[in-house]
Amino acid sequence: MNAFHAPATLTLPPRALHTLHDAQGTQITCNEGCLWVTLDHDPRDIVLEAGQSFTVPDARRTLVYALKASRLALQAPRPAPSAKAGGRLFHRTLAAAIAQVMGPGAQAMKATLEGPGR
Template identity: 50%
Template sequence: MSTLSHPSSRFQVSLPTRSIFAVPDGAGVGIECRSGSVWVTLDHDPRDIVLAPGESFEATDHRRVLVSALEPSCITVSDAQPAAMPLPPATRLRSPWRLPALGLSPA
């Protein structure tokens, strides 16, 4: 039996004061503050998460994550646990205005 392994990717981002780094889907993504101070917000989440050097946060939900630099900062971004976006219901995948593909073109 074989298992798929997903390499963990890590990269650093330098952020000037008041700049914003966005992660469209934060599920399983880790943010570590290396220097400075950053404010982490998630869409539709009332928490205020402020990270100082050495502190980290890992998102668990499929939400956009915004990392705002409160001062010149450096963060490490890692996808700690690869996550898959849930697929929309099959009814959303097909537009009611599209014809089934039958090898014909609409002239």
């Protein structure tokens, strides 16, 4: 996966080439100019004009070629939350739902589900 998570903006002169490695999920947006995007072992030619975007579908080398002077933005997908964080959220949500249904007598169960430090 690419190292950047915030949008990166690039300016390419005419006929410049920019290579992305392992670009799965990266959104390429042409803000100005015209870009030709090609993926290794993919027969498609993707041409982006100002205002158009393309999301790289899988982990392969992606070439971005400026057909004329161009400005583009690259946005990598946000990393998925960890399973541990999702589990804590599930337990807190379950504990809150039980407390709401069972009323004040559910405090002990809520504390057990939430566990120490959750």
